[in-house]
Amino acid sequence: MTTRRExxxxxxxxxxxxxxLSACGGGGHSSGGGNSQPPVPVPxxxxxxxxxxxxxxxxxxxxxxxxxxxxxxxxxxxxxLGIDPAxxxxxxxxxxxxxxxxxxxxxxxxxxxxxxxxxxMPNPNLSHFTAGDLWGQGAAVPAGTGWLGRFADTAFNAxxxxxxxxxxxxxxxxxxxxxxxxFVSIPSAGGYVFPAYLFSGTTMPDAPLIETGWGDSLNAASxxxxxxxxxxxxxxxxxxxxxxxxxTGGSLTARTPTILYPGDVTxxxxxxxxxxxxxxxxxxxxxxxxxxxxGLPTQIFFSRLGGWDTHSNQAVDHPxxxxxxxxxxxxxxxxxxxxxxxxxxxxxxxxxxxxxEFGRRVQENNGGTDHGTMGLSFAVGKAVKGGLYGAYxxxxxxxxxxxxxxxxxxxxxxxxxxxxxxWLGLGATSTNTLLGSSYTRMNFL
Amino acid sequence: xxxxxAITSWTVADVQHFARRAGxxxxxxxxxxxxxxxxxxxxxxxxxGTGPSHDLTAFTAALATADMVTEPxxxxxxxxxxxxxxxLVAAPHAFLVDASNAWRNNLNTAQxxxxxxxxxxxxxxxxxxxxxxxxxxxxxxxxxxxxxxMLKQIQLFRTDGLDKFDDLLVTVSKDPAMCIWLDSILNxxxxxxxxxxxxxxxxxxxYSLGADxxxxxxxxxxxxxxxxxxxxTLGDADYVPNPASPSxxxxxxxxxxxxxxxxxxxDTRIYSGGxxxxxxxxxxxxxxxxxxxxxxxxxxxxxxxxxxxxxxxIVTVKGTNCSMFLAKRLLTxxxxxxxxxxxxxxxxNMIQTAGFDMRVVMKTLLKSAFFFGSANRWALAEGPxxxxxxxxxxxxxxxxxxxxxxxxxxxxxxxFTNNANTFDQMxxxxxxxxxxxxxxxxxxxxxxxxxxxxxxxxAALALLELNSSIPLFPTSVxxxxxxxxxxxxxxxxxxxxxxxxxxxxxxxxxxxxxxxLLPSPFTWNAASQAKARxxxxxxxxxxxxxxx
Numbered sequence: 001m002t003t004r005r006e007x008x009x010x011x012x013x014x015x016x017x018x019x020x021l022s023a024c025g026g027g028g029h030s031s032g033g034g035n036s037q038p039p040v041p042v043p044x045x046x047x048x049x050x051x052x053x054x055x056x057x058x059x060x061x062x063x064x065x066x067x068x069x070x071x072x073x074x075x076x077x078x079x080x081l082g083i084d085p086a087x088x089x090x091x092x093x094x095x096x097x098x099x100x101x102x103x104x105x106x107x108x109x110x111x112x113x114x115x116x117x118x119x120x121m122p123n124p125n126l127s128h129f130t131a132g133d134l135w136g137q138g139a140a141v142p143a144g145t146g147w148l149g150r151f152a153d154t155a156f157n158a159x160x161x162x163x164x165x166x167x168x169x170x171x172x173x174x175x176x177x178x179x180x181x182x183f184v185s186i187p188s189a190g191g192y193v194f195p196a197y198l199f200s201g202t203t204m205p206d207a208p209l210i211e212t213g214w215g216d217s218l219n220a221a222s223x224x225x226x227x228x229x230x231x232x233x234x235x236x237x238x239x240x241x242x243x244x245x246x247x248t249g250g251s252l253t254a255r256t257p258t259i260l261y262p263g264d265v266t267x268x269x270x271x272x273x274x275x276x277x278x279x280x281x282x283x284x285x286x287x288x289x290x291x292x293x294x295g296l297p298t299q300i301f302f303s304r305l306g307g308w309d310t311h312s313n314q315a316v317d318h319p320x321x322x323x324x325x326x327x328x329x330x331x332x333x334x335x336x337x338x339x340x341x342x343x344x345x346x347x348x349x350x351x352x353x354x355x356x357e358f359g360r361r362v363q364e365n366n367g368g369t370d371h372g373t374m375g376l377s378f379a380v381g382k383a384v385k386g387g388l389y390g391a392y393x394x395x396x397x398x399x400x401x402x403x404x405x406x407x408x409x410x411x412x413x414x415x416x417x418x419x420x421x422x423w424l425g426l427g428a429t430s431t432n433t434l435l436g437s438s439y440t441r442m443n444f445l
Numbered sequence: 446x447x448x449x450x451a452i453t454s455w456t457v458a459d460v461q462h463f464a465r466r467a468g469x470x471x472x473x474x475x476x477x478x479x480x481x482x483x484x485x486x487x488x489x490x491x492x493x494g495t496g497p498s499h500d501l502t503a504f505t506a507a508l509a510t511a512d513m514v515t516e517p518x519x520x521x522x523x524x525x526x527x528x529x530x531x532x533l534v535a536a537p538h539a540f541l542v543d544a545s546n547a548w549r550n551n552l553n554t555a556q557x558x559x560x561x562x563x564x565x566x567x568x569x570x571x572x573x574x575x576x577x578x579x580x581x582x583x584x585x586x587x588x589x590x591x592x593x594x595m596l597k598q599i600q601l602f603r604t605d606g607l608d609k610f611d612d613l614l615v616t617v618s619k620d621p622a623m624c625i626w627l628d629s630i631l632n633x634x635x636x637x638x639x640x641x642x643x644x645x646x647x648x649x650x651x652y653s654l655g656a657d658x659x660x661x662x663x664x665x666x667x668x669x670x671x672x673x674x675x676x677x678t679l680g681d682a683d684y685v686p687n688p689a690s691p692s693x694x695x696x697x698x699x700x701x702x703x704x705x706x707x708x709x710x711x712d713t714r715i716y717s718g719g720x721x722x723x724x725x726x727x728x729x730x731x732x733x734x735x736x737x738x739x740x741x742x743x744x745x746x747x748x749x750x751x752x753x754x755x756x757x758x759i760v761t762v763k764g765t766n767c768s769m770f771l772a773k774r775l776l777t778x779x780x781x782x783x784x785x786x787x788x789x790x791x792x793x794n795m796i797q798t799a800g801f802d803m804r805v806v807m808k809t810l811l812k813s814a815f816f817f818g819s820a821n822r823w824a825l826a827e828g829p830x831x832x833x834x835x836x837x838x839x840x841x842x843x844x845x846x847x848x849x850x851x852x853x854x855x856x857x858x859x860x861f862t863n864n865a866n867t868f869d870q871m872x873x874x875x876x877x878x879x880x881x882x883x884x885x886x887x888x889x890x891x892x893x894x895x896x897x898x899x900x901x902x903x904a905a906l907a908l909l910e911l912n913s914s915i916p917l918f919p920t921s922v923x924x925x926x927x928x929x930x931x932x933x934x935x936x937x938x939x940x941x942x943x944x945x946x947x948x949x950x951x952x953x954x955x956x957x958x959x960x961x962l963l964p965s966p967f968t969w970n971a972a973s974q975a976k977a978r979x980x981x982x983x984x985x986x987x988x989x990x991x992x993x
Binding site: 130170184187199206209228230236365366367368 | 632634638640643646650651656823826879888893895896897901908910912949982986988989991
């Protein structure tokens with residue numbers, strides 16, 4: 001039996017071991033020993049969980065260079081915040097894994113993680129909001145709607161499928177807004193019923209009558225955009241809460257995971273200051289697991305972990321954030337294995353995809369890092385062909401502003417095309433139409 | 446083309462449109478009273494807060510008993526020397542947000558206090574502009590950590606919100622909450638240190654120019670150098686101890702200072718604590734090159750702080766870009782999102798002509814034929830805070846009545862804001878923006894979750910929801926809504942529409958509502974009054990009810 005360490009070393013030996021001057025890809029690093037297991041087939045009823053790493057995360061300190069030509073410029077520009085390469089878990093191709101991304105080393109060793117460094121766009125924008133919108137729209141020519149919203153337009157039943165796309169955030173990201181369909185927002189498991197009071201789920205007087213009136217009001221035609229937005233959003237809530245999974249008082253069946261999540265009192269890994277790793281992503285993942293267990297017919301979930309805009313105090317904040325991110329993903333992945341659904345074990349059905357609006361400047365400032373370009377996405381799942389994809393940026397050849405350059409091999413729309421076609425089952429032509437062009441698929445699926 | 450010439454006459458419908466956008470609505474009676482005045486003078490007085498209708502005497506007096514929720518006792522610490530119990534404060538009492546109560550540091554109380562002010566302040570425009578600027582200069586309690594500093598910033602918007610925009614931009618940039626929010630206090634560029642770009646970037650992208658509108662990365666870096674060391678100091682009196690645990694001291698105020706190594710006055714502390722005879726040296730010396738100009742950021746003139754010249758040059762050098770940015774934000778909040786490029790240019794030109802004087806700008810815009818255009822009526826989805834405040838203003842007793850009642854007839858705003866972060870779930874966590882770009886407006890206010898919470902809020906408001914026997918919104922159908930008994934079902938509907946002022950509701954919808962709730966024969970009694978509440982609920986949470 002090959003050890004995990006040997007597995008990682010094997011990856012390193014078979015890699016270029018130089019800076020990522022060329023595209024990694026094709027799943028060439030997914031083979032190996034250790035705990036690595038071959039991917040399972042793409043399931044018949046796949047579930048996609050998107051994780052928005054919000055704020056533009058400093059992925060250079062998540063998967064830093066640990067060898068090759070990138071190491072020297074990294075160390076020079078990260079004099080105080082840089083991660084000691086000796087502490088990293090080797091991922092190959094001169095790329096290491098920060099152990100603060102807890103749990104991900106195990107998933108990587110099992111061959112369940114596709115790393116996509118350098119992912120980005122040819123016209124990177126250093127505005128959180130412009131960049132976030134571009135990521136959300138995911139189109140050759142952005143026109144306002146989101147790539148998953150357009151998928152909903154294309155694939156969802158025009159008058160049904162109200163729970164097929166669901167965000168556990170209270171807002172609705174651009175990514176989830178379609179021309180005619182949007183995702184439903186359900187950020188908590190209880191009291192999801194109409195009509196209801198603020199302080200209790202007590203049924204209102206004349207509830208059936210009010211429901212009728214509500215329905216009637218929604219049927220009123222108006223060309224006003226605000227009216228339509230309110231009507232569609234209201235109807236989505238109204239229809240979704242009628243799903244039988246929401247039982248008495250509009251609550252999902254209670255569920256206590258048998259897996260510890262970051263933030264749980266007995267979770268063994270803590271913040272740097274010793275406190276619990278309380279974080280919103282664990283709460284969101286628990287809710288998603290509860291929804292899957294309850295049988296909600298949801299195909300796509302959206303979640304978010306914010307706080308990554310580390311202009312300052314990065315030495316403290318960033319490790320804590322990584323622990324929350326990695327630990328939550330690992331716990332969620334493990335938790336899914338305990339859930340049986342009508343279409344099989346949940347772990348077999350779920351793939352997790354992460355993204356952030358941009359990476360951060362290679363050169364640190366006084367205690368933090370400013371906005372930069374290019375990012376790191378990763379996909380986690382049993383059907384994923386683990387390894388390195390994309391293209392690790394060349395840190396010896398930054399742009400005039402000191403930022404990483406784009407590589408077409410890691411175009412973010414290539415990730416979307418891969419997910420749409422190979423996970424969500426959209427046809428190749430429809431995928432290209434949805435994105436506005438044909439982007440090279442990534443072979444982690 | 447935006448016709449910005451002032452109207453010379455107006456109807457009650459015009460007045461109501463104006464009051465919805467430039468305040469938080471007017472009841473039919475108050476709208477009729479305002480309509481009797483000429484629009485020019487009336488709008489001047491509305492913006493300036495002058496004239497008898499803006500007498501603050503009763504409002505100010507009522508603040509002393511505005512909070513309807515009892516504040517529980519705080520038990521003294523057993524380990525902290527000098528601790529004493531803090532007694533229960535029985536309702537009604539003032540919102541405990543004054544400086545002496547800064548130690549309570551309660552976001553919900555601060556939110557409730559703002560809601561109460563929006564509801565009852567006769568100078569409604571001041572609160573509306575504060576809400577507008579709060580969205581533009583969006584700042585978040587979750588990072589600032591001090592409710593007192595957040596409220597200090599809101600007060601800044603009240604007092605300075607109609608200044609020249611460049612003055613306001615400078616004032617906000619020196620505000621302690623903002624200095625914390627976007628890391629100005631950590632922007633150390635002394636010597637060859639690399640500056641923290643956070644505030645420099647967002648001050649242009651989000652606060653004055655718009656993304657990629659007239660600046661580049663080099664400008665961001667240069668502005669960050671100019672503003673390095675912008676921070677604040679504190680005196681001992683600016684820390685307010687918790688009487689029940691005096692070692693817990695909460696920052697209630699701060700005083701702008703450029704940390705340039707210069708000597709400090711006695712009793713001067715840095716934000717992170719500790720007396721210092723001189724400030725740290727965090728400010729870059731020399732010159733910066735911003736927008737193609739070379740600016741000395743070491744010396745000062747005219748009372749400006751070091752680097753202030755660079756900040757002000759955003760408006761003076763990039764005036765066209767800045768005016769276009771402001772025009773977009775003003776149009777989106779006050780008029781319509783359906784403006785044309787020419788409309789935006791016209792408003793931007795007006796802003797420049799007015800010298801960025803926001804008082805002149807707002808008067809011009811709000812008097813304009815463009816603002817009153819029929820296409821702009823109900824053309825915006827209303828933000829949730831404005832929406833619930835306006836609903837309360839229409840359905841709850843007015844200040845004079847409420848203050849004379851026992852118990853007081855004010856909404857229990859603190860219960861409303863406490864429960865499940867209602868403002869947050871409705872889409873606007875007041876005083877705690879998740880990010881510096883604030884809240885997107887119009888249709889972005891609306892998703893299935895925000896609509897869910899709007900229906901809950903509508904129920905609380907219209908259906909007299911109680912919590913621990915306290916009504917969230919004390920409303921009387923017979924006294925407040927129908928001082929004159931309606932003669933028939935249609936009259937019930939018409940009166941509620943007149944109060945709540947929703948967008949157009951199709952006749953087929955209203956007919957269906959009335960047929961179900963108030964079928965013939967009509968009798969005005971307790972049963973039909975209960976149905977009137979349900980009808981108000983339906984109007985409030987209907988799609989048309991989200992428009993204003």
